[in-house]
């Protein structure tokens with residue numbers, strides 16, 4: 001594995017990487033369990049996008065919340081990626097070591113009076129808000145009070161700006177920040193930084209140019225672009241993939257008891273993911289090794305044939321029989 005060095009350079013670049021990459025992608029799993037088929041699809045697509053364009057592919061472990069981290073799963077996920085022949089560039093970054101960077105970004109926003117402490121409980125918010133695109137729209141109760149307690153969450157003020165971007169698979173996507181989403185949390189009352197802030201800081205500091213991830217995060221992207229603009233960061237290109245769902249139509253996750261990727265049969269697991277992504281590897285590759293499979297698929301990768309609808313785990317498993 002080419003984790004050549006262990007730290008970031010003073011300007012935040014990952015050592016051992018090209019300082020000006022044309023394409024730098026990443027895979028950012030949350031270690032709440034082993035790698036499952038849904039996250040395998042994201043890993044494979046992000047790897048293929050990067051490698052087919054001669055780009056770099058980084059791995060970041062998103063373990064902001066210790067209560068959701070399953071011991072051993074970070075190493076398990078990395079081990080599975082290795083078994084599948086997916087080599088990452090540079091070092092692996094762990095979000096639980098990056099609080100200082102998130103605090104610096106929060107302080108920058110705070111200095112510009114773009115954030116405020118919020119002491120509302122979930123119940124108070126639920127009782128006084130209208131529904132937004134993703135959960136309740138915070139009614140702004142604490143916006144002008146500046147009453148700061150140790151147990152305050154920190155929110156970012158939104159305005160009526162339209163945030164719009166072009167997704168590589170889904171085309172134009174937009175949100176009106178204030179009326180679709182509302183002021184959102186950057187640091188929770190228990191001191192844990194929110195995913196939205198951490199991911200924006202990490203993607204910028206790691207110099208990520210392209211983000212490939214599941215469609216379940218499409219609604220988060222305008223929030224992230226909003227923060228990128230406030231913090232003066234570049235906005236990467238985005239591609240949101242169809243998700244793998246279970247028989248009830250729920251996205252595969254630890255909570256929906258997704259089966260882990262088996263380390264024993266790397267080739268058929270990869271073929272399954274590749275077929276799910278609308279690619280058609282020749283049958284004989286099934287009898288070969290992981291290296292020949294990657295050689296073929298990197299050369300023949302066609303993101304334009306990725307289907308746009310979610311498909312079930314059963315369909316995915318059927319692909320391994322073909």
Ligand code: GLU
Nearest residue numbers: 028029030062199213217
């Ligand atoms: N950590 C997130 C997950 O495992 C992915 C976040 C991202 O790709 O931005 O679903």
